[in-house]
Each structure stands twice: as C-alpha cells, then as structure tokens.
Amino acid sequence: MSMRLATGGRVIDRTRPIEFTFDGRVMRGYEGDTVASALLANGQLLMGRSFKYHRPRSVVASGAEEPNALMTIGKGGRETPNVRATEQLLEEGLEVRSQNAWPSLGLDIGRINDFGARFLPAGFYYKTFIHPRPFWKHVFEPFIRKAAGLGPAPTRPDEDRYEFTYDFCDVLVVGGGIAGLIAARDAAADGARVMLVERGPHFGGRAVIDGDVIDGQPAEDWVKAVVQELAAMENVTLLTRCEGSGVYDHGYVLCDEAVSGPVRQRLRRVRAGHVIAATGALERPLSFAGNDLPGVLLASALRDYVVAHGVSVGDRTVIVTNNDDAYRTAKVLIEAGLRVPAILDARTEVDSPLVSEVKALGVDVHLGRALAKVLGPSHVSGVAVCLQAGEGAVMQEISCDCVAMSGGWSPVVHLWSHCGGKLFWDEERAMFRPDPNRPPTGADGKGFVTCVGAASGALTTAEVVASASNGTPPEVEPETTTPIAPVWIMPHGAGAKLRAKMWLDFQNDVKVSDVRLAAQEGFESVEHAKRYTTLGMATDQGKLSNINGLAVLSERLDTPIPQVGTTTFRPPYTPITLGALAGEAKGDLFQPLRQTPMHDWHVEAGAYMEPVGHWRRPYCYPKGRESHAQAVEREVKTVREALGMLDASTLGKLLVRGPDAGRFLDMLYTNMMSNLKPGRCRYGLMCDENGFLIDDGVVARIDEQTWLCHTTTGGADRIHAWMEDWLQCEWWDWKVHVVNLTEQFAQIAVVGPNARKVLEKLGGMDLSAEALPFMAWAEDELGGFPVRVFRISFSGELSYEIAVAAGQGRALWDRLMAEGQPFGMTPYGTEALHVLRAEKGFIMIGDETDGTVVPQDLGLDWAISKKKTDYLGKRGQMRPEFHKPDRWKLVGLETLDGSVLEEGAYAVARGTNANGQQNVEGRVTSTYYSPTLGRGIAMGLVARGPQRMGDILRFTRIGKEPQEARIVSPVFYDPEGEKQNV
C-alpha cells in the first residue's frame, strides 16, 4: 500500500495542506505535491485503465513520460482531459477524475477485453472489421468507441485565457538541470542573451534527487547558488513550468508555459540564435511478464516519489535492473526506512563502488537473475525469480508490494531530432545518442542545436558537467561504474506465454508479442511496425516504449538496432492544448473584420449580414416580420420598379498608371483596354495562364496614362498581387505602377428607373443620357460631394455607381437615402444583387466559374480579343480540350413546373461510368426564385448546351425524384437591354 512517509519530501511543504477530490472523494495532500504523489500518499495506487484491455494501471513514471496516470482535471469551462497526474501540481479544491473506466475505476466492465486479450492481437481491427461492411458502422465501431478512449473532450466553451509572446535570444537553453544551468551560466558569461526554460517547477533535475556533490557542495546548494547568480544577470531570463516543445527551421522554438493567474497558458514563440538541449534522459522499463501491474514502476521514479514528495509505493521493493543506476533507489529506500528484499541484476559480473555500498547495507544482490513474472492479480504481491539466460523456470518467489525496474537510460533527443539532427547507436551504453557531426542546420548551414548533459548521452555526473561546460566545469568526483547489459526481454529465452504479458507501450497496450507478430507478418520497417501495432502512437508518443520496441523488432528480424533505426521524432514533446495554440485568436479576435464606411448604418437598419471574405455585407434588410426570402423579393421588385441602393464599397478598385499601363492591361485582360477612351468604361475578363477565368469587372479609363480596374469583392487583394507579380517578375522594364484603392473609396450603386431622378435632385452635374451615356463615367460634384459617377449596370436597370472618398461615404449614403424616399428608395443586399444579375444572365465569379472554366464556356467570346497576339491565358485557351464539341457550356434553365432547382444539382444522363456511377451531362451553377418572373430561374453548364435550346434535362434533387428543366437563353429579363440604356 502506498502512503506518505513520516519524514522527507524536499519539494512539499507539510505546513500547507491542500484538499482536493478524486472521483468525488475528498483527499489531502501538501503544497508541492503532484496529483500522482498526492494520490499515492492517500493510498490510491490504482489511477487508470489501459486503452485496449482496460487493465488496472498506476504510475510507472514521475514526469512527462507517464503513460498511465492520465486524468481529467477541473470541470465545466475549465475541464482538461488527459492531464498527466505526474505533472499536474496540486491546487486547493482541484477536481480530479479518472478516465477510460466504466462504470467506475475499481469496477470496469471493459476489463472483459483483457480476458479476451488473445483475441485482440496487433492488427486485429484491420483484419476483423473489414467484412461484413455494415457491421463496422453499426456493431463494432459503437462498441469500440465506448470501450476504448481517453478522457472525453470538454463540452463547454473554454473559460480560460491564453496568450502568445514573441521572444528573441542568442542562446535558448532547454532544461534546468545541472547541465542546463552550467550551459546557461557559460553562455551568459560571454554576454549572450540567454533564455533558460525548465518544464518542471524546480531547477536542478536529477542531481538534486540523487544527492550529487558539485564543487564540494550538495547539489541542492550548488543549484540554488547558480540559479541566484543567473537570476541576477540582466541578460538572462529564467522560466520554470515552461516546456521547450518543438524546434523548427532556422532556430524557431515553441515553448509552452503554464501560468497561474488570469492567463492559463502562454505559448512562447522563440527565435533563438542557438538552442542548447539539456533535456536529460528517460529511464527505460524492462520487459518482463506483468510489468504493467500497479506497483511496478521505474526505479528513478520511485526515487523521485520518496525523495521529492516523501511518499512510498510499497514497504517491500524488489529492484530489477541491468545497470548500476537502480542501486541508488535501494539506498534511498533503505534510508527512508523501507525494505529491499532483493536486487535482481541481469548482469553476471558487477564491480562498482555503488553496488558494494548497497551490498554493505545488507541488500541481497542476485546476479544473472531476471524477473520471471510479477505476481498479482490486481497489484504487485510478489515476484518470481529466474535466470536471465534461461527460459523462465521459477527458482524462487519473493513476496513484495513494489517492483522498481531500470532498463537503462535513453537521452531525450527530441529537440535535436525535430529539425533533422541525426543519431548514432552507442553499443556500450545501449542508447541512441546525438551525432555531433550531423546536427540540424540553420540558415548559415551550421548546426544550431547542441545537446549537453544526459541528453548528449552522458551517464555520470562527471560526464554531465564536462559535456555542458565550454570553460572549466565544476568539480565532481569521477565515478566507476559497471557497464549496462542490454536486456530487451526478460528472461532472454521467454516463451510465447510470457511474451504476451510483457508490455512495451503501456498506454496503447502493445506487448512484445505484438511487435513480434508485426515482424512475422511482414511489417519489418520500424515505421510500419509502429503503425500496425500502434506502438508509440499514444499521447506519450512512445517515450518509454520506442527503444524497447525497436530492440524487440531488431531481435526478431535479426537485424542490428542501428539498421532498424528509430521512428521520426515530431513536435511537440508533450501534447499542447488547442487553447494554447489558438491563443487570443478566437471569437471576435479570430480574424480581422473589414467594414465599409456604411457598416453601422446597415447594422442599425437591421440588415442580415453575411461574410464575404473578411468583409461583412448586408444580405438583405428584412422589414418587420419579413422572412429573408420575402425581404429579397421586395428588394428585387422595388429595384425593378422604382429605386434601390447597394453598398458596393467592397468592390476592388485598382489604379493602374504609367506609360505602359495600356500595354500591361492588354496582357491582363482578354479584351483590349489600351484603346478605351478616357471617360469610358469597359467590362473585362482576366484569366490565368491555364486560360481559366479568374476575375471580371469594369475598367474605367481615367486619363491618358491611368486606368481604374474594378475587381470582384473577393478578388481585390488577389488580383492586386497578381498584377504585382507580373510587373515585378516578368515585365519589370515596363513603366507601370498599381495602387490598391479599395478602401480609399466608398461606392454606392443607385439602381432603378428612378435613379436619375434622385441624383438630379442632389444636383451639381449633368446626368442626362447625352452627357453621361451607358458605359461612361464622369468626375464632378453631386450634392456638394466630389464624386466619380460610373454609369454601369449589374442589374439591367438604369444604374449609377458613385464613388466618393471613404470618409464621406456615410454622409452621401444618408443623403441619397433621404432624398430617395419620395422615389420609393430601398436599400438592397447581396442576395437581391445576385437575383438581379441572374435574371439578366450575368455571370458571377465563383458561381459560374470554379477554376476549370474558360470564358468561352460561358459564351463570353465577345469579350475576348481576336486581334491581340497575346494575353494571359491565350495560349492555355488554345489547348484542344477547350474546343471539344461536348464541352459543358453556359445556358439558362427553366423548370417545367416553375419550381427552383437545387444548388449544384447535376443533369442526369443515360448509363453509368466506369466506376458504376450515374453519368451526368451538366450542372447548375446559379439558381434563384425570380420575383420579377414569378418562377425559378437558373444558369448551368451543360454539354453542348447552346445547341440544345428547348431540350428538357432531368436534374438531381437530394432525397427526391429528379426535376425537369428546359434549356433556354441565360438572359431571362430584358434581353435587348433597353432598361439600362435609357
């Protein structure tokens, strides 16, 4: 039974008790406890259930690598699932809940999966659930979803705040153990701007726990002094609870900082000249049968719990190891008054001072021995001992309630590897180490990450300090150790039955037998074996399991470990919450909003707004209890019969000027723009080099060297960049410049039979058909406002688009609205705009075009110059594909019963294609109810459409029988264009 020891615990404050709940039960811990240490102190060894077999689990580690003890912390808007209990600091009133157990942690029905474990080997899902297909969806999947899983995602909006910071430093040291402290001190002494980030709440790392002596002082005192020294330096920033999560190109490092206060997490985006990874090493578990039972944990983790938190996991601990380090745990346990009945050392010869010291304390050290299996059933009750060299014949059983295991150490090379740093296999130390000759390289082609301390492969404190210092390292007594014996399964000759109980990946329930099965079935690449077995794919990303797993694979394939290689290390080191990654970019701050000068008026008028790119535009202006459809119908009719006003300010307005501007526009547009007369307007199309239509709009020639190009609302920035690209990168000797004036002008469309009357009422300029005919523009004064008036129409009505300086937009809008009242003025929105243009058969970029449509498909041949030798898209349009007779081309569509076709509906053709799918011969691109005509109208692209006028097609409807529609001209209203030309 785990418990709080009477004394000890260097990070806890016994004068400050804290109350928290676990699965609703009230428990007590101390300030400085983690959830894991506090649960152990309360005798709560059982902390979770495994993912697949729902086996009972407790902590196996004490830090970031913990695979088992994942908890849901908090509730409501502050709930976080899958938090490692080993790292969550205890807080007053903290609500902690266990996960993946139903109905409760102690009584878990999913455990049945464990008894059926031999039916659930690696690849089971892939093999079993393919057939019969409907079974997957209705039978297997719902069951598996309920049985497996981590903590459920919170359902309430996150109440916490998150923020980003941007930090810059010459040297970023990740890891605040003694290696990191030495490296930071040395770099700071050279005058560099240094950031030191430590993921835990304390500096000093393992040296403090293990009681090292540095410069003649206890490590604890030495660390305190160095931290004080660094904190006093202006060029040093020290951060705890801040993880160096990922290293990216050119010295970009993401650090995830836990913060107390109104902000919960801070994502630090650091640009570092050089990164020093002092990230330490992780102890490896040993693979013996029953190594996942509660009470079996890493030897170093047990040390942490005893020394740092003053808790024990059991009274009698059997230690099983293949290296010297675990002997430290024996010392710590005996000093704490606990018993170590035996140390099982897989090595046959051991000769080190540390081992002798432990023997002198009266501990039985059994050499050449292995742990045959852990005796359970639900937690450790003893161990069976066998020879490491044998097959597992039990020689002896030892009663105990805790097993501490050590399979050696793996340097934490993640930050070295994220950007491509290479590793080498050190046979003698049985570990992958960073290869200093093949570092990740930066912009200058030189390495920008260095590993120091245990992360570089150093094992003893003397090696650690030597590797970290670039000057004189602190003085540390050298240590004599006996080398590790690589032991990948225990015992060496374990049979199938034992191998099926040796866990490699605790969280994903991957065993030695699964990896061997993967190899046997041909998944020989480490990347394939990983995906087939899910080894290392859990939230711990295989921190404990990867090396053991690939060693098992290597043995099974009879291929040396370096040839098998490792899987790829990818950031982040531990999971980062989505809240931290989003930072402040949520809700209203998710993205910038663009508003026209008349925006507030629309909102006050009750407009229903819709997003158009980053803009918000009025969709319609419902009056009283009108529905949106009714509002649109009224707006359309009013425009056709009287007068309407549209905020067209979002239209792109690009000013193109210079001696070569005409020549430039002739290349950009499919038709001629150079011969446009000042004072006149012309509609133009732009294509990409494929020949596809990308934008359209009206171009006005301002003067000899100046054109004003209107683009679509969504196209303004894109087309501006498009023009710049050609001017800067292709025709850089042409004398042209482009200015995006979109936001400099407000633009108001005044549309309808009464349009001229209201403008004349404002007065100040001649608006007669003679002075300002269709497709002309004039610069003048209107009601005292300096304006440009363009007589262009996207509705087929008499229409003026009036541009005014943005600052005067609202005033002009108000004035027109007031003066327009006697003429029946209504504001109208984007939906009425669409209906009006569709009734006239005008195309809309993004409706009639989708990036695969050339202007010729849309019957726009009239807007393509035959005279010009070149324009962007001309060569592309010459390709035979676009000249095939069965090309889908634009037509109008009229349902036989007057109903409205569905958006995106397909015209059904006879037969099926090679994949057995229904053949189609066209599709709807725009479809509306036309208030003017009192029935549904649509445009669509139909195979040989223009030659099939009068034909009747059948269009799909979701969940209903197809709908019949006749092919007609796309111009439904005023085909002669008389109304706009008055």
Place this chain on the structure above:
Amino acid sequence: MLILTCPYCGIDADETELAPGGEAHLKREGPDSSDDAFEAYLFARDNVRGIHLERWRHAYGCGKWFLAARDTATLEVLGTYSAQTSEPPAEIRTRIQERQAR
C-alpha cells in the same frame, strides 16, 4: 519556420511575413509555343533536394517579390536577390558552385 532577408527593405523576414511563389527563373511561353514547351512552363517543376532557386514575396512587409537560393535539405540560405534578373548574381553563383563542389 524560415528567415529570409528581403533584398528590398533589408529586413530579416520571418516565414509568416512571406508568401512562397515556387520555382524562380521560369521562362514564359506565349501563344507561339509548342505543346511541349507550354506544358513544361505550366506544369513541370524541379523538386530539388539540394539548392533550389525560388520565388518569395514579402507579402506582409514591403510587398516586393524576391528570389532566394536555398538548400531544401539543410535549409541553408545561400543568398536572396532581386526578382528582376534572369539568373542569380555572380556572388551567389560562386557560393552555389562552392557548395556543390563540396
């Protein structure tokens, strides 16, 4: 996350300020081009493991296009230069040759 020096405004621009534009020094093929030449211009791009000449726009900065010589494997930047040229300047050419000789 790369850092490239914009040759126009001289700023060491973070990748978030930049927009990529693909391979540099493409020759435009117009209406007179053969099918093969036009196809190559539209679609054929080198996917180099090694030194790549590429287009970047300082989109959230001065707005100018520039070109970069960058090793796609080591991320070493051998230099950035004006977009108004049909080949890298002599200094960068020398650096590329030195690198390729190694």
